[in-house]
Amino acid sequence: MMPQLVEESWRNVVRGEEYESVDAYDKARRELQAAERSRAFDAEAIATSSDIERQATELVRKIKLYDQNNTYGSHFDAQGHSTGKRCTGQHFLGSVDLINGSLLMKVAREMPKGAHLHVHFNSCLPADFLIQQARDIDAMYIRSTLPLTTQANMECSRISFMVLTPHEATHIQDRQGGEKYVPLGNVFHEDYVSNTWMPYKQFQNEFKLVEEKNQALSKTERAESWLTTKLQISEEEAHNTCQTSRGIWEKFNHRTQMMKGLFAYESAFRNYTRACIEDFVKDNIQYAEIRPNFMTTNHLKTDDGFGSIDNEGIMRIINEEMKITIEKLKQRNEYFGGLKVIYCTPRSFSREKISVALDECIDLKLKYPDLLCGFDLAGPEEMGNELRHFVPEFLEFRRKCKDKNLDIPFLFHCGETLDVGGKIDGNLFDAILLDAKRIGHGYALASHPLLMEIFKEKNIAIESCPISNEVLGLTPVIAGHNLPILLANNVPCTVNSDNATFYKSSLSHDFYQVMIGSESMSLLGWKQLAKWSIEHSCITKEERENITAKWTQRWDFFCQWIVDEYGQMLND
Structure with a gap:
C-alpha cells in the first residue's frame, strides 16, 4: 500500500x-x-533493507556492468562493424558458456533461492547423468529412427531407450492383439530397420562417429558424449529462421521421449532421486516441489526388465530416497527443507483417463499425505486439451477432496502461449474459476489487466520459467520476457528452471537471466522472488517457519559474502 x-x-x-x-x-x-x-514489487524489500544488503545490492549492480564490459564486450567497433562478440542478453543457448564464466553467475550460484516450484522430475540433472547410469544395465536397449551411417542421419535421428526382456525386445503386438517377431537390429548398418531394438552394450562397443573428433575417448565415452548432445537443444534448433512454436515443441518432445527410457528403471530412478536432492542443495535451493509424469506407460521396470513398479511404487521410492538423502545431509551438517510431489499427467488425455488420474491422486494423497501436494496437467497447451474440457472431472475431484478433508490444490500449466484472446488463452480464466493456488508459466497473463488484478487479490502465484520460455519461442531474448510486466503489476511470481536438462541450465541460470533481462531488477528483487517462492509453496505453517528461518540466515550470510568477495575489487 x-x-x-x-x-x-x-x-x-x-x-x-x-x-x-x-x-x-x-x-x-x-x-x-x-x-x-x-x-514496486520489491518496495518493501528496499524499504526494510539492512546496510549490508544495500552494499551488496550496489556491488551486484557494478558486477553486472563489469560483466557487460569484460565477460562479453562491445557488439560493434568504432566504425559500427560487428565484432562477432556476444552481448549480454542474447540467446541463452548460445551464451551459456560465457554465462558460466561470469561474475554474476558466480553470485547467482551462491544465492539462497528459497523454493523451487516448477521442475519436471525427468529433466532436473545434467544430460549425461542418466546416460552414464545406463552404461552397465544389461537389459537396456536403444533404437533409432534412422540408420546411423551418415552425418546427416546422426543429426536428424530420433533416439529412444528402454529396459526390456529379450522377448519384449524382439516382439511387438500386431493390430489383432497377437505378437509379431521382429529381429534385433544394428543402427550402424545400412539395412537397419527403423525403430528396431539394439542391445545398448552392443551399441557402446560398436559406436563410431562419421566425423570422429576425439580419439582419446573410449567408444563408451564417445557414445555417451554424442548421446548427451542429442538430449540438449541447440541454439540453431531453437532460433533458426524457419523455426516455429510447434516445430520447437516437436524438438522438445523428441528429448522427453529419449529421456523416458533412461529414467524408467528402478536403480536409475533411485540414484536420480538422491542425486537430484544433492543437486538442489548444491544450487542453494532450500525446498522443492517436483513434477513426475504419472501415467501407465511411465511405470518403472526393475533392472532386469521382468518386474514393474506402478505409481504408488514410484511415490514409495521417492519417499524412501528423500528420507535417506536428507539424513545423510544432516550428518554432513547440510540443510534441505524437504521435497514434495505434484501429481502431473498429460493434458492430451481423454476425460476418462483424467478422471482415473484424479482418483489416483486422491489415493496417493491418502497414502502419502506429507509427500503429495498438488495436481497439474502438463504438455503443450496448443496441442492438448483446454482446462475447461475437464471441468466436470475437476469439480467432482473438489467434492471428493472436501468429503475426505483433503487439501490438494490445482497447480496448472496455463498461459504458456502467445495466443492472446484465443481458446488456449482461456485456460487463465479457468485457472481462476477452479481456484488454482499457482499456475505454471502464465506468460499470457501480462496481456490481461483484469486477470492480473484478480491474481493479486486471490494471491495466485506465477511459476515463471524464463529460459524455457525463451527456448520454446515465447520470447526471442530475455529482455522481451513478460516477467517485468507481471512484477510491475505486483503479481506474485517465482523463478523456476522447468526442464534444465535440455537447456544446459540450473535454477541459478534462470535467476541470472532474470537479473540481466531488466534494468530494474536488483539483488533485493531477487530477495522478494525468493521470499514469494517460500510463501506460495505447498507446505505447512511449521515447515514454512523452519524453511524461512534457514533461508533468512543464509540470505544474510550471502549478502555479507558479496561484500567480502567483491567490495575491494569493484571499489578500486
Missing part, C-alpha cells in the same frame, strides 16, 4: 498545473518517480 504522503504528492503532481520554474518541474518529476517506486 502506498504511504499517504506519497499518495498525496502523486495526486498533486498529475493535476496538470503550470510549473513556475525548472526546479519546480524537477521536484514534481522526483515525486512522481517516488510514487512509482513505492508501488
Whole structure:
C-alpha cells in the first residue's frame, strides 16, 4: 500500500498545473518517480533493507556492468562493424558458456533461492547423468529412427531407450492383439530397420562417429558424449529462421521421449532421486516441489526388465530416497527443507483417463499425505486439451477432496502461449474459476489487466520459467520476457528452471537471466522472488517457519559474502 504522503504528492503532481520554474518541474518529476517506486514489487524489500544488503545490492549492480564490459564486450567497433562478440542478453543457448564464466553467475550460484516450484522430475540433472547410469544395465536397449551411417542421419535421428526382456525386445503386438517377431537390429548398418531394438552394450562397443573428433575417448565415452548432445537443444534448433512454436515443441518432445527410457528403471530412478536432492542443495535451493509424469506407460521396470513398479511404487521410492538423502545431509551438517510431489499427467488425455488420474491422486494423497501436494496437467497447451474440457472431472475431484478433508490444490500449466484472446488463452480464466493456488508459466497473463488484478487479490502465484520460455519461442531474448510486466503489476511470481536438462541450465541460470533481462531488477528483487517462492509453496505453517528461518540466515550470510568477495575489487 502506498504511504499517504506519497499518495498525496502523486495526486498533486498529475493535476496538470503550470510549473513556475525548472526546479519546480524537477521536484514534481522526483515525486512522481517516488510514487512509482513505492508501488514496486520489491518496495518493501528496499524499504526494510539492512546496510549490508544495500552494499551488496550496489556491488551486484557494478558486477553486472563489469560483466557487460569484460565477460562479453562491445557488439560493434568504432566504425559500427560487428565484432562477432556476444552481448549480454542474447540467446541463452548460445551464451551459456560465457554465462558460466561470469561474475554474476558466480553470485547467482551462491544465492539462497528459497523454493523451487516448477521442475519436471525427468529433466532436473545434467544430460549425461542418466546416460552414464545406463552404461552397465544389461537389459537396456536403444533404437533409432534412422540408420546411423551418415552425418546427416546422426543429426536428424530420433533416439529412444528402454529396459526390456529379450522377448519384449524382439516382439511387438500386431493390430489383432497377437505378437509379431521382429529381429534385433544394428543402427550402424545400412539395412537397419527403423525403430528396431539394439542391445545398448552392443551399441557402446560398436559406436563410431562419421566425423570422429576425439580419439582419446573410449567408444563408451564417445557414445555417451554424442548421446548427451542429442538430449540438449541447440541454439540453431531453437532460433533458426524457419523455426516455429510447434516445430520447437516437436524438438522438445523428441528429448522427453529419449529421456523416458533412461529414467524408467528402478536403480536409475533411485540414484536420480538422491542425486537430484544433492543437486538442489548444491544450487542453494532450500525446498522443492517436483513434477513426475504419472501415467501407465511411465511405470518403472526393475533392472532386469521382468518386474514393474506402478505409481504408488514410484511415490514409495521417492519417499524412501528423500528420507535417506536428507539424513545423510544432516550428518554432513547440510540443510534441505524437504521435497514434495505434484501429481502431473498429460493434458492430451481423454476425460476418462483424467478422471482415473484424479482418483489416483486422491489415493496417493491418502497414502502419502506429507509427500503429495498438488495436481497439474502438463504438455503443450496448443496441442492438448483446454482446462475447461475437464471441468466436470475437476469439480467432482473438489467434492471428493472436501468429503475426505483433503487439501490438494490445482497447480496448472496455463498461459504458456502467445495466443492472446484465443481458446488456449482461456485456460487463465479457468485457472481462476477452479481456484488454482499457482499456475505454471502464465506468460499470457501480462496481456490481461483484469486477470492480473484478480491474481493479486486471490494471491495466485506465477511459476515463471524464463529460459524455457525463451527456448520454446515465447520470447526471442530475455529482455522481451513478460516477467517485468507481471512484477510491475505486483503479481506474485517465482523463478523456476522447468526442464534444465535440455537447456544446459540450473535454477541459478534462470535467476541470472532474470537479473540481466531488466534494468530494474536488483539483488533485493531477487530477495522478494525468493521470499514469494517460500510463501506460495505447498507446505505447512511449521515447515514454512523452519524453511524461512534457514533461508533468512543464509540470505544474510550471502549478502555479507558479496561484500567480502567483491567490495575491494569493484571499489578500486
